[in-house]
Amino acid sequence: MKELPLGRKPAAFPPYLFKELDRRREEEVKKGRDVISLAIGDPDIPTPAPITEFAAKAVKKASNHQYPYGRGSAEFRSAVAAWHKERHGIKLDPDTEILALIGSKEGLAHLPFALIDRGDSVIIPDPGYPAYKTGVLLSGGRVERLPLLEKDGFLPDFGRLSKKTLSRAKMLFLNYPNNPTGASAGLDFYKEAVRFCRKNDLWLAQDAAYSEVYFGKPSPSVLQAPGAKDVAVEFYSLSKTYCMTGWRMAWLAGNARAVQALTKLKENLDSGQFNAVQETGIFCLRNHARLSEPIRRAFQARMVFFTAALKAAGWKVFVPETTFFVWARPPKGGRSIDAVYRMLSEASVLATPGSGFGPFGEGYLRFSLCAPDARIKEAARRIGKIVW
Ligand SMILES: Cc1ncc(COP(=O)(O)O)c(C=O)c1O
Incomplete structure (x- = not known):
C-alpha cells in the first residue's frame, strides 16, 4: 500500500523553535560535551514544597478523579477574581469574565479561532512568542508584524501601522512583561494601547505570563x-x-464576550484541567506573596550577576526589570544564529537566536536564566573567553 498522505497544514509549519535547539544540544551532549543550556524559558527551580504537598493530597481525593469543569471550577474562578482584586484592584465576574486554561499557550493559540474569520489580519509583536503566529495561521488568519525596537524600549509604536493594515486587522497581541526582550510596560502604555484598540475596533489580547517576575514595581x-x-x-x-x-x-480574564467565545470553542476541544491541579492553583493564589517572592528574588540575583558578566565581556545588554530573559547583542554584532552556534561549539553554551522570534529579533540572542546559579556563572565565564 502507498503511504497515506498527510494534511498540508502541519507540513507548512517549521519545527517548533525550542525543539530544534534541543535537538542541537543533544547532538553536542552525545559528543561528550558539558552543554549549559540557557535557551528555554523553563525554570530549573522546583515547584515550592508547600505546593507539591498540597497537590499530593488533592490528587488522592476521589472527588477530583472525574472530568473537571471545562471552564474551570467555580472555586478556581472565584480565587482568580479575588487575586486580581487584591493584586490589581480590578473587579472581575468569575462567571463570565474568567476562563481556566490548560496552560496559557493553548489559550493564546486558540483565541484567534474564537475571535477572527478566515482572511482577517492579526497584529503580533516582533520579536514575539511563537504561539501567537501559530494560532493566527492555523485559524486561517494573516499575520501583520509590529516591530519592538530597542530605541523605543521594545514597546511598539502604533503609529507605524498603516491605514490599510488597520482596516484588515481584527486583533492585536501584546506581551508584557515581554518575552524575549525582558521589557516592561507601565499603566500609561496600557492606557494608550486600549485607546488605540477601541479607536480601531481591535480585540486586544495581552499575554501576562511573566506578570509576577518583576524586580522593581x-x-x-x-x-x-x-x-x-x-x-x-x-x-x-x-x-x-x-x-x-x-x-x-493558567487563565484568561477580561471582556465577557471574548471569554465566552473561547469557552465555547474549548468546550468542544478539551475537558479542562485536572481538578486536583485547579485546587492547587487556588492554594497558590491564596498564598501568593509567600510563594512567589522567593522565586522573584532568585531570578533577580541571577539577573544581576549574569548581566554584569555579559557586559564585562563586551556584549550590548538590555538589562531587564522583569522576566528571567536577557536580550543582548554579541560584541561584534552579526547574525543571531551564527553567534548561537559559535557559542555552542566554542563554549558549550546554548542561547536562543533572536531571529527565531521574528525578523526584528535578528542580531540579538536571548539568554534564559533557568539553570542553577553555579551553571549560569560557569556559562558567563565560558562566554567571556570567546574572542569575537
Ligand atoms: C510569552 C509567553 N507566553 C506564554 C507562555 C506559555 O506559558 P504556559 O503555557 O506555560 O502558561 C510562554 C512560555 O514560555 C511565554 O514565554
Whole structure:
C-alpha cells in the first residue's frame, strides 16, 4: 500500500523553535560535551514544597478523579477574581469574565479561532512568542508584524501601522512583561494601547505570563486601563510565577464576550484541567506573596550577576526589570544564529537566536536564566573567553 498522505497544514509549519535547539544540544551532549543550556524559558527551580504537598493530597481525593469543569471550577474562578482584586484592584465576574486554561499557550493559540474569520489580519509583536503566529495561521488568519525596537524600549509604536493594515486587522497581541526582550510596560502604555484598540475596533489580547517576575514595581494589568474590558483580555499563568511549567494551569480574564467565545470553542476541544491541579492553583493564589517572592528574588540575583558578566565581556545588554530573559547583542554584532552556534561549539553554551522570534529579533540572542546559579556563572565565564 502507498503511504497515506498527510494534511498540508502541519507540513507548512517549521519545527517548533525550542525543539530544534534541543535537538542541537543533544547532538553536542552525545559528543561528550558539558552543554549549559540557557535557551528555554523553563525554570530549573522546583515547584515550592508547600505546593507539591498540597497537590499530593488533592490528587488522592476521589472527588477530583472525574472530568473537571471545562471552564474551570467555580472555586478556581472565584480565587482568580479575588487575586486580581487584591493584586490589581480590578473587579472581575468569575462567571463570565474568567476562563481556566490548560496552560496559557493553548489559550493564546486558540483565541484567534474564537475571535477572527478566515482572511482577517492579526497584529503580533516582533520579536514575539511563537504561539501567537501559530494560532493566527492555523485559524486561517494573516499575520501583520509590529516591530519592538530597542530605541523605543521594545514597546511598539502604533503609529507605524498603516491605514490599510488597520482596516484588515481584527486583533492585536501584546506581551508584557515581554518575552524575549525582558521589557516592561507601565499603566500609561496600557492606557494608550486600549485607546488605540477601541479607536480601531481591535480585540486586544495581552499575554501576562511573566506578570509576577518583576524586580522593581509590580507589573500592572492591562485591565486596569479605563475601558479595557470593552476590548481586552489578558492571559495569566501559574507556570513562571510558581515554577510550575509542567502543571499546565493558567487563565484568561477580561471582556465577557471574548471569554465566552473561547469557552465555547474549548468546550468542544478539551475537558479542562485536572481538578486536583485547579485546587492547587487556588492554594497558590491564596498564598501568593509567600510563594512567589522567593522565586522573584532568585531570578533577580541571577539577573544581576549574569548581566554584569555579559557586559564585562563586551556584549550590548538590555538589562531587564522583569522576566528571567536577557536580550543582548554579541560584541561584534552579526547574525543571531551564527553567534548561537559559535557559542555552542566554542563554549558549550546554548542561547536562543533572536531571529527565531521574528525578523526584528535578528542580531540579538536571548539568554534564559533557568539553570542553577553555579551553571549560569560557569556559562558567563565560558562566554567571556570567546574572542569575537
Ligand atoms: C510569552 C509567553 N507566553 C506564554 C507562555 C506559555 O506559558 P504556559 O503555557 O506555560 O502558561 C510562554 C512560555 O514560555 C511565554 O514565554
